[in-house]
Amino acid sequence: MTDAARPSLTPPPDAVAPVRHPDAPAPGQLIEPHYEFCFGCGPAQPSGLHLAARAGEGVEIFAEFTVAPTHQGGPGLAHGGVLVTAMDDALGTLNWLLHSTSVTARLETDFRRPVPVDSTLYLHTWVEAVAGRKIFCRGEARLDAPDGPLALTAQALFIQVPLEHFVNHGRPEDIKAAMDNPDLHKRVRAFEVNP
Numbered sequence: 605m606t607d608a609a610r611p612s613l614t615p616p617p618d619a620v621a622p623v624r625h626p627d628a629p630a631p632g633q634l635i636e637p638h639y640e641f642c643f644g645c646g647p648a649q650p651s652g653l654h655l656a657a658r659a660g661e662g663v664e665i666f667a668e669f670t671v672a673p674t675h676q677g678g679p680g681l682a683h684g685g686v687l688v689t690a691m692d693d694a695l696g697t698l699n700w701l702l703h704s705t706s707v708t709a710r711l712e713t714d715f716r717r718p719v720p721v722d723s724t725l726y727l728h729t730w731v732e733a734v735a736g737r738k739i740f741c742r743g744e745a746r747l748d749a750p751d752g753p754l755a756l757t758a759q760a761l762f763i764q765v766p767l768e769h770f771v772n773h774g775r776p777e778d779i780k781a782a783m784d785n786p787d788l789h790k791r792v793r794a795f796e797v798n799p
């Protein structure tokens with residue numbers, strides 16, 4: 605599909621190039637999960653994807669995820685929704701490079717080849733442009749090697765939100781537990797003092 609057919613995913617003429625935040629993780633640095641119970645990257649989520657993400661040199665993320673038997677859709681194949689989750693998480697992790705908090709508003713994914721269980725997806729996501737609160741991103745995922753066959757491509761629109769977005773909308777007991785976790789608190793504060 606052409607970009608003209610995806611108006612809400614195409615940066616407007618007044619969009620600007622993304623700026624890597626001075627306190628963004630260094631290129632190559634492993635990025636800590638934003639929340640231990642995140643289905644995408646949380647280490648405490650037993651059936652989660654356990655995505656491991658690193659910062660790139662630009663406003664970009666390189667991430668890996670190995671498809672487990674719990675992620676099946678068809679027999680021996682990854683569920684498409686699981687693959688979109690992996691892409692969503694790798695796109696969401698771009699927040700660390702911009703030092704903004706944003707949420708997925710729109711995510712369009714093209715599935716280009718089947719992804720078997722036990723294969724490792726190598727995801728690459730990057731911010732294309734920013735227009736006010738709108739962050740226009742793209743991503744691709746390759747099979748079994750960073751330069752392996754293309755399995756997924758994606759375009760997304762993230763919208764910047766204040767931290768209150770999470771506090772106001774999340775289930776209260778989970779928000780309380782998250783706020784009581786000093787590690788998460790420290791991470792969230794970094795966003796607050798370096799908007």
Ligand SMILES: CCCCC/C=C\C/C=C\C/C=C\C/C=C\CCCC(=O)SCCNC(=O)CCNC(=O)[C@H](O)C(C)(C)COP(=O)(O)OP(=O)(O)OC[C@H]1O[C@@H](n2cnc3c(N)ncnc32)[C@H](O)[C@@H]1OP(=O)(O)O
Nearest residue numbers: 612638692693696697699705707708709710763765770782
């Ligand atoms: C205390 C605990 C804190 C815990 C948090 C911890 C850390 C957080 C920090 C960083 C996170 C880091 C990593 C995250 C990694 C992975 C997570 C994956 C990401 C996700 O999985 S995240 C969940 C799924 N996500 C949602 O749960 C969003 C639900 N949704 C909403 O919450 C609202 O919908 C919102 C906020 C999106 C907008 O609402 P709003 O009221 O603020 O703004 P509004 O509607 O005015 O839109 C403004 C302009 O965007 C345009 N626009 C809006 N939506 C559009 C669409 N869909 N398509 C095309 N254009 C769209 C409008 O047309 C307008 O455009 P214009 O200005 O030109 O008119």
